[in-house]
Amino acid sequence: MQQLAYKAYGEVTNRTASDEQIEYALFQEITQALKAVDEDERPSPVVWVDAIDRNLQLWQIISTDVMSEANQLDSALKANLITLAESVRMISYHVLSRKAEISELIEINEIIMEGLAGQTVAVADRVVA
Numbered sequence: 001m002q003q004l005a006y007k008a009y010g011e012v013t014n015r016t017a018s019d020e021q022i023e024y025a026l027f028q029e030i031t032q033a034l035k036a037v038d039e040d041e042r043p044s045p046v047v048w049v050d051a052i053d054r055n056l057q058l059w060q061i062i063s064t065d066v067m068s069e070a071n072q073l074d075s076a077l078k079a080n081l082i083t084l085a086e087s088v089r090m091i092s093y094h095v096l097s098r099k100a101e102i103s104e105l106i107e108i109n110e111i112i113m114e115g116l117a118g119q120t121v122a123v124a125d126r127v128v129a
Contacts, residue, residue, distance in 0.1 A: 024116040030054050031109040038102045052092050055105055059085040084108065 033051040037043045063085040065071055066078045073081075088108060094100035 020116050024113055026058060027109050027113045027116065030058055031106055031113065034102055034106050034109070038106060049096070052095060052102070052105070055109070056089060056092050059088045084112075 030051070033047075034055060037048050037051045040047075063082055066073065066081045066085075071078065088105060091100050091104050091108075095102050095105065
């Protein structure tokens with residue numbers, strides 16, 4: 001029964017949420033997991049690696065999407081996102097080897113979330129107007 005409820009909720013969310021809102025929600029969820037690990041003095045290694053891995057997966061999906069011919073973003077923005085995704089990958093490996101802080105990944109995600117939040121507001125303003 002629960003699976004049916006989750007499926008129905010997901011279908012409603014997909015119909016009512018903009019792409020930007022969905023992207024923001026994903027970034028928010030993953031960034032919260034990174035923050036939880038960062039704030040924990042002794043995070044479980046499994047939770048720590050999982051948070052970083054989920055972030056890497058998100059950025060891999062972004063890279064793949066940006067490289068798609070169907071993607072309508074400006075070519076300069078596409079190039080910047082691909083470069084940023086590569087930076088996230090490198091920083092993640094440094095975090096895993098204890099050569100960088102997880103806060104660097106959090107900061108990158110929060111900057112992207114700010115941009116997505118601005119787009120979401122702009123989309124809402126267009127719908128209301």
